[in-house]
Amino acid sequence: MNNENDVKVQVRNLTKHFGDLKVLEDVSFDIKKGEFVCIVGPTGCGKTTFLNLLTKLIEPTSGKILIDGEPADPEKHNLAFVFQEPSAFPWLTAEENIGFGLDIKKADEKYKKSQVDKIISLLGLEKFRKAYPHEMSVSMEQRVVIGRAFAMNPDLLLMDEPYGQMDIKVRYYLEDEVIKLWKEIGSTVLFITHNLEEAVYLAERVLVLSQKPATIKAEFKVDLPRPRSFSDPEFIRIRKEITDMIRWW
Amino acid sequence: MIEKKTAKDIIFSILPVVSIAFLFALWVYVSGKNPDFFPTPAMTIERLNDLIKFPVSRISVFGHIWASLQRVLIAFGIAIITGISLGLAMGWNKYVHAFLGPIFEILRPIPPIAWIPLVILWFGVGEFPKILLVFIGSFIPIVLNTFTGVKMVEPIYLNVGKVMKASTLLKLMHIVLPASVPAIFAGLKAALSSGWMVVVAAEMIASRSGVGFLITRGSESYDIALILCGMIIIGIVGAVLSVILTYVERWLCPWRAEQK
Amino acid sequence: MESRAKIKLSLKNISKSFYSRKETFEAINNVSIDVYDNEFLVLLGPGQCGKTVLLNIIAGLETPTQGEVKVEGQKNDGASSDVGLVFQKTAIFPWKTVIENVEFGPLAKGVPKSERRDKARYFIELVGLKGFENAYPHQLSGGMKQRVGIARAYCNDPEVLLMDEPFGALDAQTRYQMEDEVLRIWEKEKRTVIFVTNNIEEAVYLGDRIVLLSSCPAKVKEIYTPDLPRPRDYVDALFLELREKISNNTDLAL
Numbered sequence: 001m002n003n004e005n006d007v008k009v010q011v012r013n014l015t016k017h018f019g020d021l022k023v024l025e026d027v028s029f030d031i032k033k034g035e036f037v038c039i040v041g042p043t044g045c046g047k048t049t050f051l052n053l054l055t056k057l058i059e060p061t062s063g064k065i066l067i068d069g070e071p072a073d074p075e076k077h078n079l080a081f082v083f084q085e086p087s088a089f090p091w092l093t094a095e096e097n098i099g100f101g102l103d104i105k106k107a108d109e110k111y112k113k114s115q116v117d118k119i120i121s122l123l124g125l126e127k128f129r130k131a132y133p134h135e136m137s138v139s140m141e142q143r144v145v146i147g148r149a150f151a152m153n154p155d156l157l158l159m160d161e162p163y164g165q166m167d168i169k170v171r172y173y174l175e176d177e178v179i180k181l182w183k184e185i186g187s188t189v190l191f192i193t194h195n196l197e198e199a200v201y202l203a204e205r206v207l208v209l210s211q212k213p214a215t216i217k218a219e220f221k222v223d224l225p226r227p228r229s230f231s232d233p234e235f236i237r238i239r240k241e242i243t244d245m246i247r248w249w
Numbered sequence: 250m251i252e253k254k255t256a257k258d259i260i261f262s263i264l265p266v267v268s269i270a271f272l273f274a275l276w277v278y279v280s281g282k283n284p285d286f287f288p289t290p291a292m293t294i295e296r297l298n299d300l301i302k303f304p305v306s307r308i309s310v311f312g313h314i315w316a317s318l319q320r321v322l323i324a325f326g327i328a329i330i331t332g333i334s335l336g337l338a339m340g341w342n343k344y345v346h347a348f349l350g351p352i353f354e355i356l357r358p359i360p361p362i363a364w365i366p367l368v369i370l371w372f373g374v375g376e377f378p379k380i381l382l383v384f385i386g387s388f389i390p391i392v393l394n395t396f397t398g399v400k401m402v403e404p405i406y407l408n409v410g411k412v413m414k415a416s417t418l419l420k421l422m423h424i425v426l427p428a429s430v431p432a433i434f435a436g437l438k439a440a441l442s443s444g445w446m447v448v449v450a451a452e453m454i455a456s457r458s459g460v461g462f463l464i465t466r467g468s469e470s471y472d473i474a475l476i477l478c479g480m481i482i483i484g485i486v487g488a489v490l491s492v493i494l495t496y497v498e499r500w501l502c503p504w505r506a507e508q509k
Numbered sequence: 510m511e512s513r514a515k516i517k518l519s520l521k522n523i524s525k526s527f528y529s530r531k532e533t534f535e536a537i538n539n540v541s542i543d544v545y546d547n548e549f550l551v552l553l554g555p556g557q558c559g560k561t562v563l564l565n566i567i568a569g570l571e572t573p574t575q576g577e578v579k580v581e582g583q584k585n586d587g588a589s590s591d592v593g594l595v596f597q598k599t600a601i602f603p604w605k606t607v608i609e610n611v612e613f614g615p616l617a618k619g620v621p622k623s624e625r626r627d628k629a630r631y632f633i634e635l636v637g638l639k640g641f642e643n644a645y646p647h648q649l650s651g652g653m654k655q656r657v658g659i660a661r662a663y664c665n666d667p668e669v670l671l672m673d674e675p676f677g678a679l680d681a682q683t684r685y686q687m688e689d690e691v692l693r694i695w696e697k698e699k700r701t702v703i704f705v706t707n708n709i710e711e712a713v714y715l716g717d718r719i720v721l722l723s724s725c726p727a728k729v730k731e732i733y734t735p736d737l738p739r740p741r742d743y744v745d746a747l748f749l750e751l752r753e754k755i756s757n758n759t760d761l762a763l
């Protein structure tokens with residue numbers, strides 16, 4: 001899928017302790033440019049802490065995060081996040097929301113318009129361009145947020161269980177949509193989820209975290225053609241293997 | 250990176266100390282220049298000392314504090330019982346609210362202090378009018394906050410009661426009241442500070458005892474240090490009452506420990 | 510087998526519309542379902558609307574615009590028989606301990622303290638929370654809170670246990686755990702269960718029968734009977750086949 005072999009993101013020996021509590025211990029992995037990587041782990045493995053470290057909300061006890069070889073810095077690098085709860089700005093319309101990241105980075109007007117148009121047409125939200133978040137359903141709002149993240153053409157796009165509470169049919173649809181956006185824009189994506197089936201459905205690679213203190217326990221390559229089918233035997237095999245590795249219930 | 254953090258932390262913890270030290274230094278400076286108008290800290294402490302040793306108008310300082318407290322506690326006690334009951338009734342029953350709501354809306358904007366002249370004219374300068382005034386000051390915030398608390402009880406909890414076929418009394422005692430506790434305590438805190446303010450004001454105008462009286466006394470005899478002492482005592486007692494209320498709330502609500 | 514089974518509850522031509530000045534919102538359109546005694550029936554449907562309203566009607570929290578609910582042949586308007594309801598968002602009282610929550614049903618009926626305590630203790634143990642009787646909800650995890658909800662619903666001696674997307678707010682893994690738990694509890698204390706979900710995998714895992722509802726206004730699209738022995742396997746070929754079949758028939762509610 002990605003022709004270039006350059007590494008976009010390097011996480012090296014990431015460790016976080018809160019006093020005596022060891023949450024993350026020596027987490028290291030690479031993400032290639034334009035790759036779609038999923039991270040899964042058992043419930044309570046320190047995923048939130050991990051995310052806060054990646055979004056630079058907190059500092060690691062030791063270890064580092066490099067983007068394009070330099071320490072990750074929200075000022076320098078284009079980092080986009082999509083959280084569990086939709087975070088569309090209620091005072092902006094759909095298209096204004098989508099263009100927001102570009103406004104912040106002071107992008108050229110023409111470029112911004114073409115990006116926003118492209119995203120809106122990919123999402124099929126033509127009719128809702130001028131709608132406000134409160135006029136949309138939760139799933140639609142989340143799609144706008146995801147569109148906003150992709151529109152920025154980020155160095156790294158982080159997604160944390162964005163489809164958590166939606167019904168399963170909508171979830172399948174949105175997962176297909178995010179793959180469509182990803183293929184079109186070519187961003188480097190790190191998708192964090194508890195849903196193992198979703199991880200296998202989306203990822204080129206799945207990284208498995210262990211229980212606290214969390215490290216990368218295993219890595220799975222998912223080389224299946226898209227669109228993937230959850231009944232495909234190879235899909236099932238990978239899903240089963242990851243499930244058995246994580247299973248605590 | 251880590252060092253920058255520690256410096257910021259230190260600055261953060263020093264700031265309140267710096268600010269108080271600054272105020273104190275200001276006090277020393279200004280009072281030093283005009284000790285007749287503005288007693289220095291040293292003079293104030295000396296006056297405080299005397300205050301503890303010698304009575305003012307034949308009552309000791311603790312007697313004055315107790316006089317004020319008594320008025321507040323009695324009025325507050327009555328206001329709690331009547332206020333919470335009425336707030337519950339108004340929140341639960343729309344007819345009660347339709348009838349009494351407008352009355353409260355009209356009374357609410359009137360500051361309790363505005364009631365002082367009227368109450369004194371009607372009832373004189375004894376204990377009752379003061380207690381009545383504190384009651385007026387406390388009653389209204391308690392009712393209104395309780396009402397809001399009841400209205401904001403999550404419908405899902407009421408649904409549980411409905412499905413379990415709980416009686417109205419059970420619903421009120423086991424669901425509505427506990428769910429409204431945060432709002433009720435917000436009302437109690439507002440009521441307490443309001444009541445304390447009213448009692449001081451009432452005592453300043455028409456009383457022979459109490460912390461408000463101390464201020465009036467100081468003013469009449471040009472004993473500015475006494476005024477300052479009175480203000481300090483009022484501040485301390487008010488703060489202590491507020492802290493006690495916070496602890497009571499914490500004790501009553503072991504389920505809210507997550508707010509530590 | 511079904512023709513001999515007793516009908517515990519039946520919905521006859523239930524319709525529900527909500528009227529406001531601006532518009533009429535039709536949530537349910539002519540739904541009729543027979544629920545068999547002690548079966549685990551799943552109501553599956555997209556989005557939010559319809560399913561919860563239907564459950565509320567069965568529980569007596571709402572009245573249908575048309576149609577009626579019959580429990581064991583008798584018309585039920587929510588006032589007569591007891592229903593246990595496990596809600597979506599945690600609805601256990603934060604100001605009560607686990608045991609105080611669980612005993613609430615008997616408390617409302619005036620059952621004396623020692624008797625209702627014993628009963629509550631039984632159900633607390635049943636749901637795997639022995640030892641947590643005096644804990645407060647804020648000390649419990651999401652899965653544990655839902656267990657308390659299940660214990661409370663059971664403790665109310667319900668004719669029917671209604672569960673409204675009880676695992677919707679839990680993460681995918683805790684959800685798997687709770688699905689096993691709820692089956693274990695149900696096997697131990699058999700009741701008629703009506704379980705609402707928007708998750709097809711969950712529906713196929715749990716249900717004796719699955720009623721697939723359309724999106725608003727809710728109508729019965731089809732009823733499936735997974736003929737799979739329990740414990741079911743999420744990645745078994747037949748399981749996935751049924752999942753696929755149901756998924757193709759499900760409405761998309763974007």
